[in-house]
Amino acid sequence: MADETHDKRTRKPRGRVGEGGRKLHSAGSAVVVTTFALGLAVLLNAPGVHKSATIQQEGWKRDLALALTGPLKETSEALYLDQPRRGLKALAGRADDDDIDTGVAVPETPAETPVTPPPKRKITPDRKLRIWVAGDSLVIVPGQSLLRAIGGSPVMEPVSEVDGRIASGLERPDVFNWFKEIPKRMRKDKPGVVVLMFGANDDHGFMTGLPPGREIEGGFGSESWEAEYRRRVGGLMDTVTRGGAYLVWVGLPITNDPAQTARFDAINSILVTEADKRRGRVSYLDTYFFFAGPDGGYAEYVANARGALVKMRADDGVHFERAAGDLIARQVLKRLHQRFDLSSWRRDAAPDG
Amino acid sequence: VLFPTATFAIFFLVVLPLSWLLMPRGERWRPFIVAASFVFYSAWDWRFVLLLAASIVWNQAFALAIHRRSDATKRKRLLALAVAGNLAVLGYFKYADFFLTSTNNAFAWAGVDVPLEARSVILPVGISFFTFMGISYVVDVYRGDFAPTGLGKFAAYLSFFPHLVAGPIVRPGELVPQLDSPRDPRYVDTSRAFFLIATGLFMKVVISNHLATSIVDDVFGAPNQYSSLDVLVGIYAYAVQIYADFFGYTNIAIGLALLLGFQFPQNFDSPYAAVSVQDFWRRWHMTLSRWLRDYVYIPLGGNRGGRLLTYRNLMLTMLLGGLWHGAGWTFVAWGAIHGTALVAERWWHDRPGYVARPSTAWSRAWKRFVTFQVVCFAWIFFRADSFADAWDIIVRLFTAWGEPSQLVTGGVLLAIAIGIGSQYLPRHLPLAVMARFSRLPIPVQAATLSLALLVVHALGPEGVAPFIYFQF
Numbered sequence: 001m002a003d004e005t006h007d008k009r010t011r012k013p014r015g016r017v018g019e020g021g022r023k024l025h026s027a028g029s030a031v032v033v034t035t036f037a038l039g040l041a042v043l044l045n046a047p048g049v050h051k052s053a054t055i056q057q058e059g060w061k062r063d064l065a066l067a068l069t070g071p072l073k074e075t076s077e078a079l080y081l082d083q084p085r086r087g088l089k090a091l092a093g094r095a096d097d098d099d100i101d102t103g104v105a106v107p108e109t110p111a112e113t114p115v116t117p118p119p120k121r122k123i124t125p126d127r128k129l130r131i132w133v134a135g136d137s138l139v140i141v142p143g144q145s146l147l148r149a150i151g152g153s154p155v156m157e158p159v160s161e162v163d164g165r166i167a168s169g170l171e172r173p174d175v176f177n178w179f180k181e182i183p184k185r186m187r188k189d190k191p192g193v194v195v196l197m198f199g200a201n202d203d204h205g206f207m208t209g210l211p212p213g214r215e216i217e218g219g220f221g222s223e224s225w226e227a228e229y230r231r232r233v234g235g236l237m238d239t240v241t242r243g244g245a246y247l248v249w250v251g252l253p254i255t256n257d258p259a260q261t262a263r264f265d266a267i268n269s270i271l272v273t274e275a276d277k278r279r280g281r282v283s284y285l286d287t288y289f290f291f292a293g294p295d296g297g298y299a300e301y302v303a304n305a306r307g308a309l310v311k312m313r314a315d316d317g318v319h320f321e322r323a324a325g326d327l328i329a330r331q332v333l334k335r336l337h338q339r340f341d342l343s344s345w346r347r348d349a350a351p352d353g
Numbered sequence: 354v355l356f357p358t359a360t361f362a363i364f365f366l367v368v369l370p371l372s373w374l375l376m377p378r379g380e381r382w383r384p385f386i387v388a389a390s391f392v393f394y395s396a397w398d399w400r401f402v403l404l405l406a407a408s409i410v411w412n413q414a415f416a417l418a419i420h421r422r423s424d425a426t427k428r429k430r431l432l433a434l435a436v437a438g439n440l441a442v443l444g445y446f447k448y449a450d451f452f453l454t455s456t457n458n459a460f461a462w463a464g465v466d467v468p469l470e471a472r473s474v475i476l477p478v479g480i481s482f483f484t485f486m487g488i489s490y491v492v493d494v495y496r497g498d499f500a501p502t503g504l505g506k507f508a509a510y511l512s513f514f515p516h517l518v519a520g521p522i523v524r525p526g527e528l529v530p531q532l533d534s535p536r537d538p539r540y541v542d543t544s545r546a547f548f549l550i551a552t553g554l555f556m557k558v559v560i561s562n563h564l565a566t567s568i569v570d571d572v573f574g575a576p577n578q579y580s581s582l583d584v585l586v587g588i589y590a591y592a593v594q595i596y597a598d599f600f601g602y603t604n605i606a607i608g609l610a611l612l613l614g615f616q617f618p619q620n621f622d623s624p625y626a627a628v629s630v631q632d633f634w635r636r637w638h639m640t641l642s643r644w645l646r647d648y649v650y651i652p653l654g655g656n657r658g659g660r661l662l663t664y665r666n667l668m669l670t671m672l673l674g675g676l677w678h679g680a681g682w683t684f685v686a687w688g689a690i691h692g693t694a695l696v697a698e699r700w701w702h703d704r705p706g707y708v709a710r711p712s713t714a715w716s717r718a719w720k721r722f723v724t725f726q727v728v729c730f731a732w733i734f735f736r737a738d739s740f741a742d743a744w745d746i747i748v749r750l751f752t753a754w755g756e757p758s759q760l761v762t763g764g765v766l767l768a769i770a771i772g773i774g775s776q777y778l779p780r781h782l783p784l785a786v787m788a789r790f791s792r793l794p795i796p797v798q799a800a801t802l803s804l805a806l807l808v809v810h811a812l813g814p815e816g817v818a819p820f821i822y823f824q825f
Contacts, residue, residue: 016540020784023791027373027538030612033547034369036799038362041806048810052359088811144574148745151577158578161571161759301454307461309454315475322738 045085046076047098054100055167055175058206101180102173102209106235107242118280123192124345125154129336132159132189134182135197135250138319140164142250145325146195146332155342159189169201170232173209182236186243192340194240195332197250199271200318202229203263221266229267234274241281248335249275250328253287256298256317283335290327356605357558357809364393365609372613376535383505383532386513393514394479401477404442405517409508411438412487416494416501428495435491443484449474451680479518481677483511485644490525492648499525506532515610519602521620522640528615536614544791546611547798548783551805553604558813560768561597564590566814567768568760573736576749580756584749590765591736592729593772596624599638623776625728628720630694633728641677645670660703667699668692683734683743690731 016024042049050073053065076082089095123129131150133143143162150156163185168176178198185191205219207228217224240247249271252264268288275284291312293299298317301309312324320328336342355361368389375382395402415435422428444452490507493499502510502525510528572579572587579587603620610617620640627633634642650670656663668689675688701707710716737743790798 018540018542018545018791020781021788022542022544022784023788024540025543025791025795027376027536027541027614029795030541030543030546031370031373033543033795033799033802034612035366036796037547037802037806038366040800040803041810044803044807045810049359084807085811088808092812140570140574144571147575147578151575161578162574301450308458309461311450311454322742 042072043076043079043081046073047082047085049073051098051100055172058204100174101177103177104173104179104209104211104232104235105183106179106232107238108231108235120339120341121192122341122344123155124348128154129156129192129340129342130159130190131156131193131195132163132185132191132245133195134163134178134185135165135195136168136200137164137166138200138252139195139197139250141320141322141325142197142328142332143195143325145322145329149326149329149333153342155345156336159185159191167201168198170198170229170236171202171204171207175201177209178236179209179232179239182239183243186240186245190243191245193248193336194245195248195250196236196240197252198233199252199264199267202267203260220263226266226270230270230274233270234277237274237278237282241278246336246339247278247282248285248332249282250285250332251287253291253313253318253320253324254289254298256300256313260318261298283339285328285331285335287328287331290331291324356602356609357554357813360396364389369612373538376538376614379532379535380505382535383509387505387508390509390512390514390517394512394517397478397518398475404477404480405483405512408439408442408483408487409504409511411435412490412511413501413504413507416491416507419491419495420501432491432495436488439484439488443480446474446476446480448676448680455682482520482522483517485522485641485648486511486525489522489644489648493525499529502529502532513610513615515606515613515615516617519599519606520638520640521603521606521617522644523617524640527618531615538614541614542611544787544798546608547802548787548790549604549608549611551802551809553601553606553608554809555601555805556597556604556772557601558809560772561594561601562814563764563768563812564594564597564772567762568765569594569736571760573742573746576742576746579749579753579760580758581750581753582758583760584746584753586758586761586765586769588729588733588746588750589769592625592725592732593769595732595735596621597772625725625773626721626776627724627728628717629698629724630691630727631698633724634691634695641674645674649673660700663699664696667695671695678735683737683740686740686743687731687735690727690734694727694731 018024046069050066050069053062053069056062056065073082085098086095089097131146133139133146135143140162143164147158147162150158163181165176165178168178170178173179182194186194203220205216205222205225207216207225210216210228214228215224216222216228219225237247237249251268251271255261255264265288268286272284272286275282291299291302293302298313300311300313300317302312304310304323310323311321312327313319314321372382372386372389375385391402391405394405412435415431415438419428419431419435422431490499490511494501501507506529509532510523510525513523513528516523567590568583568587569591572584573591576584576587600621607617607620618640620638622636622639624633624637627636650666653666653669654662655666658666669692671688671692672685673688675684675686675691678684678687702709733746734740734743737746790801793801
């Protein structure tokens, strides 16, 4: 293209027609239409764009995005340009998609732990054990494994499909507010067992929904961060157990990034101690060593009992493959068998003699 | 960078005017577009920009060396080395773990302990696409179909960001000549470009993502929790999801290239309206189909060696096509199902006494129905994580009729209807829409396009899932 400079064009270009009678336009009009269309689309979608800016990771990009989208949202609302989007959202049954709710409502006083463990509750086909699985994206694969595993059981049933919300956690209710969702689902679905997995998106120092006057000083792992995270974890545990369910909280796994693994360890230590305070009602499932190699470090492939290499972890070094999900699901089921009587109904149902 | 993101929109708003401003001076435009493409690629992982650069240098060096030699043996050796280098890189990044685990597990099955360690290799995004384009460049030069171009033009051809990470697989003869002369800034097919981008975004962000989250992921994740109707609709939904995902991506890629003044080949032509599996492969991922035809099937002998060799070549081509999609035995099975169907169709037409009957509307409808079922059956293996999972889906498909459906909703059925129905639209309809759009005043065009973006953004889910074909 080096030596092919265009001749100077002084004449107004003649109209040219493409396939199907399409009028061809100048590159300038392509730039103009693209720019104005994107600009107007941003105004029309301002509530959603502002929410996307809000739920970003903390940092200069978020600050810049908020500085830009805040006034855009105000302008859009002032000119009623946000109304078509709100109408479409309502039509799709997702009217509250653009709302940002950072309220963290959890019980502040822990329920007392009984001295003696509660007796095993008998489960029968008439009174099935209803299970709800929820959490961040890490819970999706083990949750589906659990659902598959109980698929043939006459005494266990899921209350719904796995409720795994990508990028969510307990630090950022603005991304997704689990403190609102969990009480709602406890009231609506009345599960007998809740399986939760959180923390993969919580290894940062930035929290929203802090009580008035409280601040995080020192970032992730600091005293103030730990106190607030512990309050949220313990509060959710109490929300679930007061709702009448047994809670299995799945711990975070080893990852291919040692620094991230160390941060996950810090979160796991909070989970362990909070679960321990609620023994008998909450069970912490440690997954760390399920996925460690012979040297104790991270392993993407793990040999099974027959010596075959099985891929356990996804390429990102954090998420699970199906085999890992099956392993976690088996451990969850083991906990449920320890806590509930899931088999005596068979003897009762068997004909005498 | 994913196309349907604010980051990409900002990137493109900068690149589009600069590209046209620099266009008249090729010596400035080429470094600019290569740099822009490298920035685009580095947003995923900057380290692999070096791999892309190495691919450019490697293929250009061999293309020049082959072109300068007249000795047939030396040319052949150089070609073999060039192709081997490309395949070695692809093999390492994409198939090393697959090979190691398959070998280890074969030994384990035989009771022999040969511990092989898998290496956790990161798969560079788009490697299959730019490797295939690099191979086609050196092979076309070897065949004398194409003379090597300069390094700058070749770098622009291989790294051009609209096709870089998921195609279409553009042949040198299609794009390099467009790089020889500046695109005319007076005549840009903007209406087609905007139509393709808007429909592509709608198919990807709304249809594909809706089906993935509303039914497909649940059905394939735990089929035994759902009724046979859920599973059946889930399989059809996956067929539409993968089409909407890849067709949507390709439309956006072709539209972006058009706005920059370049034409890409068509990649889809209503594949679910195909009347046979052979017809399906003329309509689905067309640029891959013809790549496999020209660089695998024909070099294997094509249909020149008699019926049995033709069947063998068809099967081998489809097995390799399956393996290209993913390093797993389920992908090989997917290729085998298509290969078997192609062989069966060819045998049916080749058998003695076969007389083609005149086609009627009913016979075409029946053939379309049967072809769609075969294609959907193959998709089960493509989507399933293992043969056991595929088997679970198939068993559930027949054993849970009468159970209440949990996932088949009006929204799911509407998305499937749009995905399939759009392939039966009269061909003149989109042309008429584009022609009408092209004659609207510029402000009205901008307003119309922004309304389309409103619908896509409002009806799409929060966040954007990666394109399925990125992993290939």
